Amino acid sequence: MPSTRRAASSALLTCLMLAGCSPASLGGSTLSGSPSATSAASGAAGAGREIAVGAGPQKTYTVQQQPAAGSCHYQYLKGEPLEDPKCTPGAISPAVTQSNLKSTICRKGGYTSGIRPSTSVTGKEKELNAASYGFTGRMGDAEYDHLISLQLGGDPNDYRNLWVEPADPGHKKGSGVNNAKDPVETKLHTAVCKGKVTLAAAQQAIVTDWTTALSRLGLG
Numbered sequence: 116m117p118s119t120r121r122a123a124s125s126a127l128l129t130c131l132m133l134a135g136c137s138p139a140s141l142g143g144s145t146l147s148g149s150p151s152a153t154s155a156a157s158g159a160a161g162a163g164r165e166i167a168v169g170a171g172p173q174k175t176y177t178v179q180q181q182p183a184a185g186s187c188h189y190q191y192l193k194g195e196p197l198e199d200p201k202c203t204p205g206a207i208s209p210a211v212t213q214s215n216l217k218s219t220i221c222r223k224g225g226y227t228s229g230i231r232p233s234t235s236v237t238g239k240e241k242e243l244n245a246a247s248y249g250f251t252g253r254m255g256d257a258e259y260d261h262l263i264s265l266q267l268g269g270d271p272n273d274y275r276n277l278w279v280e281p282a283d284p285g286h287k288k289g290s291g292v293n294n295a296k297d298p299v300e301t302k303l304h305t306a307v308c309k310g311k312v313t314l315a316a317a318q319q320a321i322v323t324d325w326t327t328a329l330s331r332l333g334l335g
Contacts, residue, residue: 166263166318169206169270172230179274181243187278189248192326194284195295202247203262205322206276211268213314220266221308227265232272240272245279256282262325263318264300267307296325306334 187202208230211219220226241259244250250257260280263269270276283295303317312332320328329335 169273
């Protein structure tokens with residue numbers, strides 16, 4: 116029996132290490148959206164890694180706990196900022212599926228404005244997440260960004276799907292938010308709604324590397 120317990124404990128430790136997201140690394144508390152929300156959406160990740168499923172749109176949003184201060188690290192590709200996949204792996208909304216695109220993200224009149232958390236919530240989260248990433252730039256020039264955008268079925272307020280995105284290279288300080296990732300999201304949304312690519316493929320491409328998402332899917 117003792118050897119069995121030791122083997123089980125070793126397996127659990129290995130699992131936590133591989134997950135890269137133990138409770139201690141996230142401030143020592145259980146975060147909203149886990150563990151039940153980490154189950155994969157059917158077909159959401161395609162041939163790539165599984166993408167977590169968040170709680171989806173809520174009538175009332177609350178400020179979500181963020182990863183511990185200094186625990187997240189930006190990556191840069193040709194000067195463009197990329198998220199830390201351990202802290203911001205992405206999360207999708209269970210309310211958006213391939214079968215209901217016309218009534219959700221592709222419907223006329225828009226979808227995102229009705230499900231977006233208020234700035235009273237996201238403003239506080241942005242400050243906390245800036246500490247997570249060690250961001251010290253101008254907050255007004257940084258976007259509190261959905262990794263998988265709302266127009267691609269990203270979860271509105273899951274901490275795994277939001278990060279403080281620094282301004283692009285050459286951005287003039289004080290000129291506000293203007294990131295190269297935004298038009299990529301719009302082009303992917305158009306492609307999904309026109310049936311050129313599946314929702315799952317677009318979501319997988321954006322979490323893999325937003326800078327290569329369009330070329331990865333043959334969209335230029």
